[in-house]
Amino acid sequence: MRKSALRIALAAAALGASAAFAATITVLVQQTAVRKRPQFFAPAVATAKLGDSFEADGPDGGWYKTRAGYIHQSAVSAKKVHLSAGSAVGGSATADEVTLAGKGFNSQVESSYKQGTPANFAAVDAMEKRSVPESAVLAFMRAGGLLGKEGSK
Amino acid sequence: MKTLKPAVAAAALLLCGCSSLQNLDVSSMTGGRVSNEQFQSAVKVGAAVRHSAEDISESEEYYIGRAVAAQIMSRYEPLNDPGLNLYAQKIAQAVAMASDRPSVYRGYHVQVLNSGEVNAFAAPGGFLFVTTGLLKLVRSEDELACVLAHEVAHVAKKHGLKTIKTSRLTAAFAVLGTEAAKNYSSSQVSQLTDAFKGTVDDVVNSLVVNGYSRDKEYEADKFGARYARDANYDPAAMKSFLDRMAQADKAGAGGGMFKTHPAPSKRISELGDLQPSPDFRRSAARERRFKAATVY
Numbered sequence: 001m002r003k004s005a006l007r008i009a010l011a012a013a014a015l016g017a018s019a020a021f022a023a024t025i026t027v028l029v030q031q032t033a034v035r036k037r038p039q040f041f042a043p044a045v046a047t048a049k050l051g052d053s054f055e056a057d058g059p060d061g062g063w064y065k066t067r068a069g070y071i072h073q074s075a076v077s078a079k080k081v082h083l084s085a086g087s088a089v090g091g092s093a094t095a096d097e098v099t100l101a102g103k104g105f106n107s108q109v110e111s112s113y114k115q116g117t118p119a120n121f122a123a124v125d126a127m128e129k130r131s132v133p134e135s136a137v138l139a140f141m142r143a144g145g146l147l148g149k150e151g152s153k
Numbered sequence: 154m155k156t157l158k159p160a161v162a163a164a165a166l167l168l169c170g171c172s173s174l175q176n177l178d179v180s181s182m183t184g185g186r187v188s189n190e191q192f193q194s195a196v197k198v199g200a201a202v203r204h205s206a207e208d209i210s211e212s213e214e215y216y217i218g219r220a221v222a223a224q225i226m227s228r229y230e231p232l233n234d235p236g237l238n239l240y241a242q243k244i245a246q247a248v249a250m251a252s253d254r255p256s257v258y259r260g261y262h263v264q265v266l267n268s269g270e271v272n273a274f275a276a277p278g279g280f281l282f283v284t285t286g287l288l289k290l291v292r293s294e295d296e297l298a299c300v301l302a303h304e305v306a307h308v309a310k311k312h313g314l315k316t317i318k319t320s321r322l323t324a325a326f327a328v329l330g331t332e333a334a335k336n337y338s339s340s341q342v343s344q345l346t347d348a349f350k351g352t353v354d355d356v357v358n359s360l361v362v363n364g365y366s367r368d369k370e371y372e373a374d375k376f377g378a379r380y381a382r383d384a385n386y387d388p389a390a391m392k393s394f395l396d397r398m399a400q401a402d403k404a405g406a407g408g409g410m411f412k413t414h415p416a417p418s419k420r421i422s423e424l425g426d427l428q429p430s431p432d433f434r435r436s437a438a439r440e441r442r443f444k445a446a447t448v449y
Contacts, residue, residue, distance in 0.1 A: 028211040032256040075256035105213040112346040119223035145436030146385040
């Protein structure tokens with residue numbers, strides 16, 4: 001059975017070795033645009049979600065190039081991704097790793113914190129609901145003479 | 154079937170470039186007998202524990218920012234003006250898209266505060282605030298875009314997180330860094346909450362009481378003007394707003410930004426290039442909607 005385990009491990013290694021891109025990046029924010037061109041207001045061709053990973057080249061000028069399109073470097077990490085162990089609060093990560101959501105300061109810590117403070121979290125919840133879809137922001141910019149019809153600068 | 158040793162699993166991942174760790178189904182490799190805890194122990198050998206503000210994750214920054222924002226809105230009343238809040242929100246998202254950090258964990262959010270104090274804040278994680286007192290000094294959408302871009306720059310450059318005392322992070326990371334991930338005890342949750350409270354207090358004190366260092370304010374001005382320019386607003390509007398701040402300062406306006414920021418005249422002298430982008434153009438529609446949104 002040890003041979004079987006070793007075969008699986010080598011298969012995983014071979015899978016990784018076949019990648020043509022220089023790095024693997026992982027999305028660290030809830031969602032981010034995958035753009036047609038490496039430009040701020042270029043059309044989005046897809047939306048990448050938290051935890052999605054991509055083989056990529058870069059970053060070049062702040063953008064990673066993937067097979068799907070371009071992703072801004074601020075939304076991803078090329079570091080190792082710290083795995084969840086299923087605990088609500090726990091999780092350790094080293095300086096050479098990054099954590100995905102749910103680790104460290106999280107909703108459970110916030111709940112504990114709320115008990116001893118008069119802070120106005122209801123107003124924060126209302127504030128977060130105000131988020132505007134990117135399409136509406138671009139329409140707002142066009143209406144104000146800030147973008148051309150092509151939608152990118 | 155024997156259990157695959159953690160070291161073998163780690164070696165396999167190292168061989169494949171440590172890629173896509175979260176997508177690699179460890180259980181399929183091991184028959185489910187190598188726990189994630191074991192795996193983490195294997196991959197973290199020899200690496201240093203997190204220790205600085207730079208090591209705070211996106212989601213942790215978000216929760217710090219939420220608490221800082223909640224504290225700010227317990228001191229300042231949120232303005233109930235959906236039209237103005239939405240207008241400011243769209244401008245902030247536009248300049249944020251052109252920033253060094255267009256994506257934060259759950260996006261940028263803006264709230265106008267009902268206060269005559271001339272002030273604006275940026276909490277970590279993208280929570281931005283501007284007071285009605287400040288808005289009364291703003292004369293155009295381009296000026297408001299520069300103000301909000303200055304706040305976006307504070308978030309993009311993580312100025313808030315950098316005000317957190319190292320001792321807070323050391324305490325938190327010490328709890329988080331205990332061997333492998335597991336369910337923390339109530340005392341550990343308590344320790345984390347204490348560290349969280351201290352962290353939030355550090356940021357709130359910097360935003361509301363002490364202000365950032367001068368260098369951080371000049372950096373936010375410089376990058377804010379750049380973000381506004383790249384969103385095709387007039388970056389020179391940063392200067393025209395600061396000119397009006399300087400006039401208000403001379404007229405005796407006190408508190409708020411006048412207390413926590415360098416003198417407006419000094420900030421103007423530190424501003425860099427304010428040339429607009431080639432695509433910049435003035436717009437009557439922009440003027441109209443600014444006047445419509447800021448009537449109060």
